Amino acid sequence: MSYLILSVVLCAILCWFVGLVPVSVLRVASNGSIATLWRDETREEIYSLPCSNGYSGATFAERELLWRRRSLIELSHPVRVMLASQPYDIPWGYYDGRPNPTSFNCPARKEASLQYWIPSLDAPEGEISNIGNTNRPKERDRPNPGPDESVVEVFWIVGYDDDLRNRRGTIKREAERSHLDGRSPGSVEEHGLWHTVVPIGSLQTTYWYKFGDREDIMFECYAPLQRCEGHVDLKDLRMYVWLIFDKDAIPQHQVMVDGLRTLLSRWRSSS
Numbered sequence: 001m002s003y004l005i006l007s008v009v010l011c012a013i014l015c016w017f018v019g020l021v022p023v024s025v026l027r028v029a030s031n032g033s034i035a036t037l038w039r040d041e042t043r044e045e046i047y048s049l050p051c052s053n054g055y056s057g058a059t060f061a062e063r064e065l066l067w068r069r070r071s072l073i074e075l076s077h078p079v080r081v082m083l084a085s086q087p088y089d090i091p092w093g094y095y096d097g098r099p100n101p102t103s104f105n106c107p108a109r110k111e112a113s114l115q116y117w118i119p120s121l122d123a124p125e126g127e128i129s130n131i132g133n134t135n136r137p138k139e140r141d142r143p144n145p146g147p148d149e150s151v152v153e154v155f156w157i158v159g160y161d162d163d164l165r166n167r168r169g170t171i172k173r174e175a176e177r178s179h180l181d182g183r184s185p186g187s188v189e190e191h192g193l194w195h196t197v198v199p200i201g202s203l204q205t206t207y208w209y210k211f212g213d214r215e216d217i218m219f220e221c222y223a224p225l226q227r228c229e230g231h232v233d234l235k236d237l238r239m240y241v242w243l244i245f246d247k248d249a250i251p252q253h254q255v256m257v258d259g260l261r262t263l264l265s266r267w268r269s270s271s
């Protein structure tokens with residue numbers, strides 16, 4: 001039996017390399033055996049895959065299958081998420097950590113990781129988390145991003161009731177600990193935000209912040225890094241947002257937040 005399995009695997013690999021027979025589905029059964037279906041999956045079949053944990057990508061066959069499936073997914077394909085008890089159909093290209101197709105028909109998750117260009121609000125061509133230490137990746141249609149163009153990463157967006165780690169409380173805790181009230185010594189108003197520098201050990205952290213009835217914003221920028229971390233409480237939507245963005249985008253803080261609001265309004269579903 002082991003010789004037969006080995007022969008099938010070697011044959012599949014050989015056929016893939018010479019392009020004789022495309023191997024579209026390699027399924028690993030619970031007992032470790034491999035069943036090979038000699039046909040191509042269509043995009044519609046991929047969108048209709050039943051909910052499962054998918055593949056880990058631990059083997060060559062699994063990596064090839066995952067790559068082929070993901071290469072067929074349209075960036076505009078909607079993937080549902082529930083935020084603050086409301087359904088949102090978010091295009092696949094806007095996810096940072098784009099979901100595998102075996103999760104498309106699973107129960108909707110209650111949080112999301114997102115990515116979008118500012119100021120255009122386009123979806124990036126690739127996943128920003130895989131690109132490296134830049135929020136200004138060069139793309140086919142954007143070979144030289146302008147100084148006001150960058151990608152905002154939403155590490156975490158979640159409704160109040162599903163914020164089990166109480167990340168929303170980060171804003172209040174940090175504001176109290178660092179006396180972020182606009183009246184502390186050294187506080188300066190700039191770009192529509194208050195900012196102040198707080199020493200933390202041998203490093204310095206610059207806090208940019210403003211608090212209001214509709215939303216609270218608090219950004220943390222660490223001296224040696226080119227990226228900042230942001231915490232946003234969208235009070236009217238009852239959502240907490242954790243951002244990563246380029247330090248040069250601080251003056252565009254309202255573009256980031258209002259842009260996210262615009263995208264959420266586009267994606268919100270009535271069904």
